[in-house]
């Protein structure tokens with residue numbers, strides 16, 4: 001919690017001002033019953049109208065100060081809480097960007113969304129407490145008790161009976177609802193993950209007509225959460241009626257006892273005093289409810305803070321070589337590289353290869369043979385568990401992430417497209433590119449006709465994740481984004497699979513012209529996409545089984561020949 005509360009530091013001035021203003025408003029509220037009692041005692045009872053008028057004006061002034069200060073205080077407090085949440089969310093998002101793939105895997109995307117939304121909201125309750133109620137609670141409690149006692153000590157003792165009872169009830173309710181809240185909070189991750197996955201795959205669900213079954217699955221998952229929330233809210237719903245009951249009983253007791261003492265002349269308490277004491281008892285009880293509620297809420301906020309800290313405190317990928325700035329020239333060497341995702345088998349096993357600057361490379365292999373994993377290692381997303389990767393003879397471990405990312409332009413499998421315009425999506429590759437450069441990249445990616453057909457051209461709005469684009473349009477847009485970046489190495493991981501033969505041919509011709517002299521690695525399962533490369537690497541079961549030109553491999557590599565035969569219908573040679 002301490003680390004999370006650090007986010008209030010920039011707003012300490014406003015927080016303090018909010019606290020002072022809200023405290024001032026509470027002070028005014030505490031004065032009002034005394035003034036009212038003075039009107040009843042000194043004005044109404046004495047039939048002194050000028051005194052009544054003066055007191056009324058004074059009360060009006062006090063109420064006006066109270067109103068102005070509560071408005072100002074609430075405004076500041078709201079601002080502090082909103083900024084606190086915004087800063088915390090921004091930091092969670094910033095941290096998420098630096099998480100390693102292992103951390104991503106262990107936390108899960110849905111949980112990360114929950115941390116940045118629901119958990120931040122829960123923790124923001126502490127911020128709002130600190131920027132307001134923190135002063136109100138002791139003032140209501142102490143002020144109420146002292147001012148009530150000043151009127152009549154015996155009548156004020158009613159508080160002694162009801163305050164502990166009310167506290168006990170709130171604490172018991174808290175004990176009951178806290179685990180229920182905890183369970184429903186835990187379930188938010190599960191629910192988010194289910195919803196996210198199902199919404200992403202909504203087309204498949206519709207295509208296979210499984211809406212009913214999926215609906216049932218989500219309903220089952222949310223049912224548990226709903227059950228806990230209902231039970232918690234029903235319990236908490238008891239608080240207001242019980243508090244009102246206690247208030248009414250205590251008011252009756254004060255009136256009864258006060259009336260008895262007044263009639264029997266036991267004390268000099270007046271009707272005005274009895275009225276004021278009832279008001280103060282109400283204030284004290286409100287203070288008690290607020291304090292007890294704070295005691296209940298704090299552990300919940302603490303759990304949320306711990307969950308946020310899971311993200312903020314994560315080690316992240318880090319960059320031990322940050323600050324290092326080398327220029328890559330396109331030479332890549334792998335020396336006995338292996339990589340494991342943590343399972344028993346290596347995803348990549350003892351791979352050694354050498355790529356010269358400017359070479360056009362294809363990596364071909366069956367599904368799951370380790371092609372994408374190999375590309376992720378080159379991009380520095382993961383580090384080899386064994387062996388070395390060298391760029392221009394320099395160990396990649398000695399290069400900064402910045403050097404690697406500036407030196408390699410890539411289209412990853414499943415081309416990610418973002419909401420925004422076509423132009424904005426392409427410019428992600430080079431934010432400084434002018435319209436002419438964007439248009440040229442789009443031309444090479446065979447997107448010109450599509451862009452011309454879109455209303456607004458480059459300004460055409462793409463919906464979230466490219467929902468209004470076809471698979472081939474998404475791939476070409478991602479290719480345009482990679483092309484616009486000027487880099488010595490280009491990686492295309494399964495980036496042409498959604499293109500028809502002619503479009504791929506035209507695109508590859510224009511691409512080869514554009515990036516001639518740069519190292520080009522095309523990962524593919526299609527023989528037609530691989531065969532024109534200077535060198536083809538054949539992968540199988542995480543191993544590099546052979547490498548060479550198309551003709552060399554046809555002549556000597558059984559796996560390559562099988563791939564060739566299966567895709568061209570040609571006989572095995």
Ligand SMILES: Nc1ncnc2c1ncn2[C@@H]1O[C@H](COP(=O)(O)OP(=O)(O)OP(=O)(O)O)[C@@H](O)[C@H]1O
Nearest residue numbers: 341347365366367368369370371372373374413525
């Ligand atoms: N994040 C991951 N966690 C655990 N195992 C993984 C992960 N990603 C891939 N693998 C495993 O590593 C192996 C290689 O996967 P990879 O994605 O590199 O293959 P690929 O050749 O690119 O396959 P495809 O052509 O189907 O994309 C597979 O057995 C796969 O199950």
